[in-house]
Amino acid sequence: MPHTPALNAAPPSPAAPAHQRRKAERPSELLDAALRLFVEKGFAATRTEEIAQQAGVSKGTLYLYYTSKEDLLREVISQRVSTRVAEGMARVAAHPGSATELMRTLLVDWWTQTLESDASGVFKLVVSEVRNFPEIAELWAREVTAPGAQLIGSIVQRGIDAGEFRAVEVGSVVHSIVLPLVMLCVHRHSLGACECGQPLDAQAFIRDHIDLVLRGIARPVRDA
């Protein structure tokens, strides 16, 4: 039975022996543990044994599911993000409203949820580790950066076309929108996780930030 490490794999039919039920859950449990630890300590400083332990299995078991620590890293990154990106794209496609509205609702929601989910850790992880794993750079560009930029860019363009926004340079605006939000995710898992400094009301910040950008690119209302 080729164990599909499906993300939200429905647990195997209760008829299946407990043995196998465990087996189906292992990959996901290991991925969870690995993500948590890689994000917290970094790839190199995380011991495989600790991952196994946190997943409730022994050292050896990890290697029944993943061929190496590096393999685990790849999987952690690709699995946790693709779903969120796909979901975001689906939502936008389904949404009828104006660009401004789209950004105020969907974008705010999506990032708020992302920030609060485990996926936010992936941003920190990727930022910290890409240079050691060129393969991850490709994966990330292909699966996240490119579609993400394309998606948000298209919303901005739509707004320009509809006369909601000024004729801004789309690429630059996308960066202005996204970089702080990415940084928010990164921050949450680095300095933000320490108790020093004033805490950051993320929820509010996202809203305010989008608002700020919208004002910044809004077409000035000329007429009375």
Add this chain to the structure above:
Amino acid sequence: MPHTPALNAAPPSPAAPAHQRRKAERPSELLDAALRLFVEKGFAATRTEEIAQQAGVSKGTLYLYYTSKEDLLREVISQRVSTRVAEGMARVAAHPGSATELMRTLLVDWWTQTLESDASGVFKLVVSEVRNFPEIAELWAREVTAPGAQLIGSIVQRGIDAGEFRAVEVGSVVHSIVLPLVMLCVHRHSLGACECGQPLDAQAFIRDHIDLVLRGIARPVRDA
């Protein structure tokens, strides 16, 4: 050997024999090498031998100047940043103009220079490593986050008081200003260092970003 001598290491008096001058530069050369490697590969994945090698000394020599790899990390972080922060504060203090102008010139300049200097790497380094070294978190909060936020916050407040800006929530605006710029530094040393994805015109982005924020917080001009 083209290493930039440490910013705050007083160069030995030119009268000193070349041999001693060399020795006096050792710590700084080690710091340069360590920063470069820590930023690129991360703390755990950097070998002390490589640091020594890049600094042109032997493994053992490193321990004559620093008590441990971790010690080196602390020094790398504190040395490179304090100077830049202090410099920024001095400039602002010396500047007479309006808040808007201050931001358009000093802020843009400071970040542009920071981004291009080695100091930008420190952001990535800190982001990646704080959670493993609580001590760094304190250091950073005390020496960088706090004074930096205070500084920019005061500019914004000045703008509000002077009627240049709307009565925005200062803390939030500071984050809106700073997070993307920090992210820019971080990015430069992670995904930005890979060849994938479209490159980012940093120079322009900084200007555009500040501009965007200024528009976002600008007080609407109502009257003719």
Add this chain to the structure above:
Amino acid sequence: MPHTPALNAAPPSPAAPAHQRRKAERPSELLDAALRLFVEKGFAATRTEEIAQQAGVSKGTLYLYYTSKEDLLREVISQRVSTRVAEGMARVAAHPGSATELMRTLLVDWWTQTLESDASGVFKLVVSEVRNFPEIAELWAREVTAPGAQLIGSIVQRGIDAGEFRAVEVGSVVHSIVLPLVMLCVHRHSLGACECGQPLDAQAFIRDHIDLVLRGIARPVRDA
């Protein structure tokens, strides 16, 4: 499945259901696989899982038949050789001819067959592993070396008594006869299995070798 059923495993009565016949062959299939792999890779470098796999069963099943990997080694060695030795002795006993003739026919045949059978691998295996398993040394001395030397020695002695051979030192001649033939078996499973070097016409070599020895020990014919 084309494994040669074990030499001395009595085949299950043909009346037995196919299912059970299959089961009865398991041990022998495991032995075949183990021999093949131990000979090729050595004991330590062979994984039990591979043995099981080549025998067409699962890892766990192996332990239903053998208590450990080492147990398997012992069985492999003792099973494959005792039969061949016994057979050789029987043949010699049944043969009426002169010592010279006996060596030219029986000895040549026996070694030719041995070399071509799986049993030849056992020589390499034993040579490689005895020092790690003193138990095997005993087994081998008792079951193979001793009876073998005794057998060939007796033929040589018979030849001396009959005036066919010179009064050579029997023990030494036995070694001269046997060592190259053993080496031939060993060679076949080590360097001979690699494609380098000129191949060796084993068949011819055995004949030539026995011939050489016979000439070496032949009683010089003095008279007309």
Add this chain to the structure above:
Amino acid sequence: MPHTPALNAAPPSPAAPAHQRRKAERPSELLDAALRLFVEKGFAATRTEEIAQQAGVSKGTLYLYYTSKEDLLREVISQRVSTRVAEGMARVAAHPGSATELMRTLLVDWWTQTLESDASGVFKLVVSEVRNFPEIAELWAREVTAPGAQLIGSIVQRGIDAGEFRAVEVGSVVHSIVLPLVMLCVHRHSLGACECGQPLDAQAFIRDHIDLVLRGIARPVRDA
């Protein structure tokens, strides 16, 4: 200083610091220990730590001189044999006598010395491990089998040409000469190292064996 791991490297001048004197000896000490253990237990069953220990150094030190256990294996094999082969060739080249005499003296001496030296273990090692390391097969064929066969073959041929020997098939005779001697070396480090079985007077056997072969290939004396 590129440490030449010369075989019989003269110890560095006594002026050299003890530190360095040790360093020059390490490779050879490690090689000795490795050979001894690899021969006794086989490659896979030998622990690197044990090698280091027997060489009087710590585990880590081994890796300062050899990049891996496998590297050590290669070195062990190539270093210990090339010298002996070269020596043998030199001696033969320098010898004036008849083929028969050459074989009775040089061949006997060379093999006697080889058998008694550490080099004899290499035969067992190679026989046991070639199939796992194709690279060794090449090395062996190139450095040992080929020149050795060529050398002995040339002696035999010389004997034939000079009318000392019958017009035998040279290749086959070479095998008849060499295989038992190789087997003797192999035997010495496998079954021969166990206390079971009657011991083998190697010295005498070599002489007798060569003698036997010489008689076997001698040209029958026809005339009165």
Add this chain to the structure above:
DNA sequence: AATGAATGAGAATTCATTCAT
């Protein structure tokens, strides 16, 4: 009997740090 998931002791290798020179 048969399976194969799980285990954990064990082995190779790395690397921060020490210290004799």
Add this chain to the structure above:
DNA sequence: TATGAATGAATTCTCATTCAT
């Protein structure tokens, strides 16, 4: 001071063996 050989704790990964199903 500077060196670099040596160390050994720590880490990744393997594999014989067990055991619930």
